[in-house]
Amino acid sequence: MLGKEEIAKRIAQELQDGWYVNLGIGIPTLVANYIPEGIDVTLQSENGLLGMGPFPKEENIDADLINAGKQTITTMPGSVFFDSSDSFAMIRAGKVQLTVLGAMEVDQSGDIANWKIPGKMVKGMGGAMDLVASAENIIVAMMHTNRAGESKLLKKCSLPLTGVNCVTKVVTNLAVLEVKNGAFHLLERAPGVTVEEIQKATEGELIISGEIPEMKL
Amino acid sequence: MLGKEEIAKRIAQELQDGWYVNLGIGIPTLVANYIPEGIDVTLQSENGLLGMGPFPKEENIDADLINAGKQTITTMPGSVFFDSSDSFAMIRAGKVQLTVLGAMEVDQSGDIANWKIPGKMVKGMGGAMDLVASAENIIVAMMHTNRAGESKLLKKCSLPLTGVNCVTKVVTNLAVLEVKNGAFHLLERAPGVTVEEIQKATEGELIISGEIPEMKL
Amino acid sequence: MEHQPTLELVQEVELIGHNKKHKMKKVVKNAEEAIAGIESGMTLMLGGFGLCGIPEKCIETLSKKPKITDLTCISNNAGVDDFGLGLLLKNHQIKKMISSYVGENAEFERQMLSGELEVELTPQGTLAEKCRAGGAGIPAFFTPAGYGTEIAEGKETREYKGKMYILEESLVSDYSIVKAWKGDTKGNLIFKATARNFNPVMAMAGTITIAEVEHLVEPGELDPNEIHTPGIFVHRIFEGKNYEKRIEQKTISK
Amino acid sequence: MEHQPTLELVQEVELIGHNKKHKMKKVVKNAEEAIAGIESGMTLMLGGFGLCGIPEKCIETLSKKPKITDLTCISNNAGVDDFGLGLLLKNHQIKKMISSYVGENAEFERQMLSGELEVELTPQGTLAEKCRAGGAGIPAFFTPAGYGTEIAEGKETREYKGKMYILEESLVSDYSIVKAWKGDTKGNLIFKATARNFNPVMAMAGTITIAEVEHLVEPGELDPNEIHTPGIFVHRIFEGKNYEKRIEQKTISK
Numbered sequence: 001m002l003g004k005e006e007i008a009k010r011i012a013q014e015l016q017d018g019w020y021v022n023l024g025i026g027i028p029t030l031v032a033n034y035i036p037e038g039i040d041v042t043l044q045s046e047n048g049l050l051g052m053g054p055f056p057k058e059e060n061i062d063a064d065l066i067n068a069g070k071q072t073i074t075t076m077p078g079s080v081f082f083d084s085s086d087s088f089a090m091i092r093a094g095k096v097q098l099t100v101l102g103a104m105e106v107d108q109s110g111d112i113a114n115w116k117i118p119g120k121m122v123k124g125m126g127g128a129m130d131l132v133a134s135a136e137n138i139i140v141a142m143m144h145t146n147r148a149g150e151s152k153l154l155k156k157c158s159l160p161l162t163g164v165n166c167v168t169k170v171v172t173n174l175a176v177l178e179v180k181n182g183a184f185h186l187l188e189r190a191p192g193v194t195v196e197e198i199q200k201a202t203e204g205e206l207i208i209s210g211e212i213p214e215m216k217l
Numbered sequence: 218m219l220g221k222e223e224i225a226k227r228i229a230q231e232l233q234d235g236w237y238v239n240l241g242i243g244i245p246t247l248v249a250n251y252i253p254e255g256i257d258v259t260l261q262s263e264n265g266l267l268g269m270g271p272f273p274k275e276e277n278i279d280a281d282l283i284n285a286g287k288q289t290i291t292t293m294p295g296s297v298f299f300d301s302s303d304s305f306a307m308i309r310a311g312k313v314q315l316t317v318l319g320a321m322e323v324d325q326s327g328d329i330a331n332w333k334i335p336g337k338m339v340k341g342m343g344g345a346m347d348l349v350a351s352a353e354n355i356i357v358a359m360m361h362t363n364r365a366g367e368s369k370l371l372k373k374c375s376l377p378l379t380g381v382n383c384v385t386k387v388v389t390n391l392a393v394l395e396v397k398n399g400a401f402h403l404l405e406r407a408p409g410v411t412v413e414e415i416q417k418a419t420e421g422e423l424i425i426s427g428e429i430p431e432m433k434l
Numbered sequence: 435m436e437h438q439p440t441l442e443l444v445q446e447v448e449l450i451g452h453n454k455k456h457k458m459k460k461v462v463k464n465a466e467e468a469i470a471g472i473e474s475g476m477t478l479m480l481g482g483f484g485l486c487g488i489p490e491k492c493i494e495t496l497s498k499k500p501k502i503t504d505l506t507c508i509s510n511n512a513g514v515d516d517f518g519l520g521l522l523l524k525n526h527q528i529k530k531m532i533s534s535y536v537g538e539n540a541e542f543e544r545q546m547l548s549g550e551l552e553v554e555l556t557p558q559g560t561l562a563e564k565c566r567a568g569g570a571g572i573p574a575f576f577t578p579a580g581y582g583t584e585i586a587e588g589k590e591t592r593e594y595k596g597k598m599y600i601l602e603e604s605l606v607s608d609y610s611i612v613k614a615w616k617g618d619t620k621g622n623l624i625f626k627a628t629a630r631n632f633n634p635v636m637a638m639a640g641t642i643t644i645a646e647v648e649h650l651v652e653p654g655e656l657d658p659n660e661i662h663t664p665g666i667f668v669h670r671i672f673e674g675k676n677y678e679k680r681i682e683q684k685t686i687s688k
Numbered sequence: 689m690e691h692q693p694t695l696e697l698v699q700e701v702e703l704i705g706h707n708k709k710h711k712m713k714k715v716v717k718n719a720e721e722a723i724a725g726i727e728s729g730m731t732l733m734l735g736g737f738g739l740c741g742i743p744e745k746c747i748e749t750l751s752k753k754p755k756i757t758d759l760t761c762i763s764n765n766a767g768v769d770d771f772g773l774g775l776l777l778k779n780h781q782i783k784k785m786i787s788s789y790v791g792e793n794a795e796f797e798r799q800m801l802s803g804e805l806e807v808e809l810t811p812q813g814t815l816a817e818k819c820r821a822g823g824a825g826i827p828a829f830f831t832p833a834g835y836g837t838e839i840a841e842g843k844e845t846r847e848y849k850g851k852m853y854i855l856e857e858s859l860v861s862d863y864s865i866v867k868a869w870k871g872d873t874k875g876n877l878i879f880k881a882t883a884r885n886f887n888p889v890m891a892m893a894g895t896i897t898i899a900e901v902e903h904l905v906e907p908g909e910l911d912p913n914e915i916h917t918p919g920i921f922v923h924r925i926f927e928g929k930n931y932e933k934r935i936e937q938k939t940i941s942k
Contacts, residue, residue, distance in 0.1 A: 063679035078907025088559025092825025124535035130559030164582030295653025305813025309571025341789035347813030381836030573848035594827035
């Protein structure tokens with residue numbers, strides 16, 4: 001079973017040289033720590049930056065330089081700033097090769113719910129609806145089940161949707177799954193996790209084809 | 218009867234302090250020579266410049282600095298460059314207070330034709346259709362009649378239109394006319410020109426109300 | 435015809451009055467003067483992302499005029515309890531927020547749940563594009579964001595090249611209030627780093643646009659090639675003093 | 689949720705591989721390499737206004753490959769007889785032009801009148817916005833330009849706030865070819881003066897975007913606040929030599 005850091009590490013293996021990537025808040029942010037050696041990846045922050053660098057040293061903090069999570073950050077050589085409309089122009093036009101974000105629920109048709117729980121205070125969708133409606137490659141990083149032990153990989157999302165038919169892959173503490181043709185396709189098991197455990201934790205249709213390898217971290 | 222320079226001079230009297238103005242090719246361009254003393258007017262060139270200055274000295278010519286007529290020009294203190302979409306954004310949003318352009322025909326409903334003559338080589342509308350569809354204040358600068366002596370102020374334009382219900386004023390070699398409520402309203406006569414001569418040269422409905430003053434240049 | 439080569443080349447264009455007696459008519463003294471004319475019931479756009487790049491001087495000054503109420507505020511976020519739009523919320527000056535993400539703010543939550551405050555949540559990219567469209571004379575456009583979600587309810591949908599889109603209408607404001615790094619007396623603006631965010635598109639969409647800047651300079655001091663917002667979009671400008679620039683999440687590398 | 693404050697602050701983000709071994713994968717040697725892959729029948733966008741800011745190196749190189757034909761060229765203008773797109777016209781490499789103003793060009797006129805060349809005239813602002821929309825993932829938008837004229841024929845019209853608009857669809861290209869003043873190896877571009885014109889919006893709308901620049905520099909040499917086109921829109925870049933930059937109308941003050 002993976003921890004959050006390991007989920008991020010596994011997702012980092014999906015990165016390809018030259019890609020522009022948008023990482024959401026939470027586990028997705030951690031992916032930046034595991035970009036493989038020799039791979040040139042540029043991080044997009046939807047508030048208006050391409051080429052997000054690490055957090056600053058105390059003495060270099062600049063209130064005018066934050067990421068979409070409102071954290072103070074730095075730039076990299078070749079970074080560029082732009083306004084919010086240009087930022088979502090590049091997102092909407094599919095120029096960002098990969099979006100990684102968290103979710104409350106994902107279903108077998110690739111629908112995702114991650115912005116609203118009826119009856120609870122709604123904070124807003126931020127840029128999530130634009131991102132999931134635009135990117136061709138969307139990986140969801142989340143726990144396989146919620147705190148009550150219920151599956152978050154469903155036949156049909158029960159919460160208000162953020163986007164439809166958009167999630168391409170899900171990486172959880174238990175498994176790596178591809179979402180296609182109306183089902184979750186099991187690609188890899190977390191170390192020490194059995195196919196049966198994954199099956200049990202997955203409410204949506206799960207396709208298990210052949211021997212499922214254990215993921216390498 | 219006015220010459221081209223005098224038409225431009227008369228139009229320059231319409232300028233107000235602080236206005237942003239787009240001047241078309243031909244007589245409209247000449248208006249820049251007659252901006253009244255003490256009036257701060259910023260010229261917009263739709264290829265991407267606010268604050269167009271005079272033509273350069275030979276030694277300052279820059280191939281990368283032209284106006285919409287493709288002439289070499291200069292900038293002014295406070296000038297700004299932008300791309301074509303931003304240029305027409307400001308035009309379309311009505312930020313340009315006055316557009317002056319030439320025409321082949323104008324009619325009493327404010328329609329204008331100035332881009333195409335059937336059977337002749339069509340060069341294109343350039344930015345004219347965007348300008349006339351966007352500006353709230355459009356002055357047409359032209360001769361009152363064509364070379365054959367026929368009126369260019371018509372009941373209904375016969376040539377393919379550039380825009381509809383858009384012309385607010387017409388300044389010709391004979392008169393200044395306002396276009397409203399489906400008619401040309403005679404405001405001023407050119408020096409030495411009689412109301413009768415203007416009436417004769419105007420095919421569209423002409424409203425003559427009271428004494429028509431001679432224009433002051 | 436706009437691009438027909440002219441036969442009458444202007445040999446000497448003298449732009450009389452252009453260089454002389456520059457009047458700096460856009461320049462106002464301070465936030466107090468800048469916000470003159472803002473009335474109850476108006477729609478404001480306010481630049482910024484979180485607390486980054488917000489027009490803090492104008493907001494603070496507005497909060498000192500509690501009689502201005504029933505405002506509709508278009509802003510990506512809603513400030514925090516004691517800074518930014520939180521100040522106007524506390525005074526009950528805001529009737530409605532149009533935002534993509536709100537609620538770092540307890541008072542906001544209280545007013546929303548009690549029904550005092552109306553909130554229209556809009557996807558962030560759609561919000562940016564609605565402002566840009568409003569400032570570009572585009573009344574409506576199709577976007578994929580929100581298709582299949584409750585955001586699309588009641589909106590026209592259409593398919594282009596096999597993908598579904600929803601029709602969104604543009605936004606304009608009575609007053610747009612933005613914050614820039616540098617500006618000149620003609621209203622040209624340069625923003626700094628990610629404090630740019632929504633400021634340029636909101637500047638475009640204001641019937642009247644107010645810019646508060648950290649450094650106000652004379653025309654010619656800003657490189658015409660480096661200006662983000664052309665002065666044509668800006669109607670009032672002033673230099674603010676002592677910017678607090680509060681940081682929401684100070685994160686550092688060890 | 690994109691903007692929810694995270695509880696898991698990353699204390700040390702080390703972007704391994706980011707600073708090291710910069711590969712400059714976008715950099716190609718010359719125009720020859722840059723245009724590799726352009727085939728007959730493709731749609732190209734070409735930046736420039738008149739002859740100002742046109743990608744003259746790539747156009748010249750394309751004209752030396754006369755077997756590439758049936759091109760659809762989206763460009764505000766069509767060059768002159770012996771420079772710019774005129775070179776491709778002379779070779780009969782262009783099947784269709786999408787432009788706002790053409791015909792400083794006798795060969796163009798001949799081909800158009802003979803029916804060899806198809807021409808789609810588009811209002812200049814609509815053309816710019818169609819490219820920008822294509823590069824912004826907006827498939828269609830409403831604009832007032834051309835309402836009531838033959839440009840509106842067959843197009844949907846709609847009224848917003850008492851004014852009439854027509855629905856225009858966006859444009860994208862197989863290859864967009866732009867010319868910038870400075871660029872870095874990550875594809876970030878800065879244009880000069882009015883040579884900017886259509887270049888940024890066409891760069892946005894290219895499936896593959898080629899940038900030819902006068903000065904190619906390393907990442908970090910361009911100020912991130914002064915870049916006009918972010919490198920994400922640019923796929924290939926090279927430094928061109930000996931730009932002619934022909935002037936169409938030399939006008940001077942005495």
